[in-house]
Amino acid sequence: MKIAIIGAGNLGMSIAKGMLNSDLKLDSLYLTKRTISDLTNCNFGTKVKITANNNKAIQNSEIIIVAVQPKQLKQVLSEIKCDLQSKHTIISVVTGRKIEEIESVLGKEIAIIRSMPNTAISVSESMTCLCANQKGEEKLTSATTIFNSLGTTLQIDEKLMQAATVICASGIAFWMRLIRATTQGAIQLGFDAKEAQELAMQTCLGASSLLVKSGNHPEQEIDKVTTPSGCTIEGLNEMEHQGLSSSLIKGLVTSFEKINQI
Numbered sequence: 001m002k003i004a005i006i007g008a009g010n011l012g013m014s015i016a017k018g019m020l021n022s023d024l025k026l027d028s029l030y031l032t033k034r035t036i037s038d039l040t041n042c043n044f045g046t047k048v049k050i051t052a053n054n055n056k057a058i059q060n061s062e063i064i065i066v067a068v069q070p071k072q073l074k075q076v077l078s079e080i081k082c083d084l085q086s087k088h089t090i091i092s093v094v095t096g097r098k099i100e101e102i103e104s105v106l107g108k109e110i111a112i113i114r115s116m117p118n119t120a121i122s123v124s125e126s127m128t129c130l131c132a133n134q135k136g137e138e139k140l141t142s143a144t145t146i147f148n149s150l151g152t153t154l155q156i157d158e159k160l161m162q163a164a165t166v167i168c169a170s171g172i173a174f175w176m177r178l179i180r181a182t183t184q185g186a187i188q189l190g191f192d193a194k195e196a197q198e199l200a201m202q203t204c205l206g207a208s209s210l211l212v213k214s215g216n217h218p219e220q221e222i223d224k225v226t227t228p229s230g231c232t233i234e235g236l237n238e239m240e241h242q243g244l245s246s247s248l249i250k251g252l253v254t255s256f257e258k259i260n261q262i
């Protein structure tokens with residue numbers, strides 16, 4: 001596989017790290033950004049080429065992952081357009097930029113996939129949503145194979161891509177804050193900071209794994225934990241009186257409203 005990541009920033013580098021630690025058979029991995037001095041000290045091995053020259057990266061690659069900020073996208077697409085051939089697949093992870101906007105620069109004859117991974121891709125635990133233009137449909141299987149080796153995937157209708165961004169990509173930050181709050185609570189109850197974070201992280205992982213492996217609804221698992229007149233239901237009800245579910249849902253909707261303005 002010959003892959004280029006155009007825009008080796010937070011997400012681009014997370015994708016690169018995940019790929020380099022995965023089973024993917026990489027022939028080459030080009031990483032581009034305008035200021036490459038931040039990356040030149042990294043020792044990624046001989047398959048990784050770091051360059052500020054997007055055109056060179058495209059010419060030597062087949063799968064092109066575009067990971068620049070939304071405001072930078074049009075300029076980057078205009079710059080690389082002249083190098084694109086039928087062998088290329090464009091995978092855009094850019095937030096809020098529709099396939100039709102990408103087609104308006106590159107045309108409809110280029111395979112375009114919109115993908116929304118999250119930073120857990122660096123540890124092969126991303127939840128990645130995907131959709132494609134007409135030309136990209138035939139490349140969707142191979143793109144799905146790539147992202148399946150870096151976590152889990154779901155093919156979705158493009159109109160759900162903004163919602164997927166909030167739930168899965170921003171979701172990493174939301175879950176981090178919940179883990180952080182649990183850690184703070186554990187410290188208040190007597191654990192030192194390191195132990196508190198370990199308790200919070202592993203309990204979060206356990207709760208998630210229970211649902212993934214059993215296929216159960218969260219309330220089925222909650223019913224098993226809430227002893228009648230016990231401490232769990234007392235704590236849970238207090239959290240709901242204080243607006244736990246409501247504040248989470250309102251936060252997700254606010255995030256969604258913002259994304260539609262990007």
Ligand SMILES: NC(=O)C1=CN([C@@H]2O[C@H](COP(=O)(O)OP(=O)(O)OC[C@H]3O[C@@H](n4cnc5c(N)ncnc54)[C@H](OP(=O)(O)O)[C@@H]3O)[C@@H](O)[C@H]2O)C=CC1
Pocket residue numbers: 006007008009010011012032033034035036054067068069070072076093094095116117118119169170
């Ligand atoms: N961070 C996240 O968790 C997620 C981000 N996204 C989306 O992914 C995209 C990237 O986000 P993020 O990684 O956080 O942003 P960053 O700003 O960290 O990364 C963008 C990178 O693009 C580079 N860049 C800018 N212009 C060019 C250019 N002309 N040619 C080559 N490289 C360029 C920048 O480096 P330099 O300035 O040196 O060129 C920078 O490293 C955004 O659209 C974001 O919305 C989606 C899901 C999750």
Ligand SMILES: O=C(O)[C@@H]1CCC=N1
Pocket residue numbers: 095165169170
């Ligand atoms: O905050 C943002 O706008 C981007 C999209 C999802 C994650 N980061």
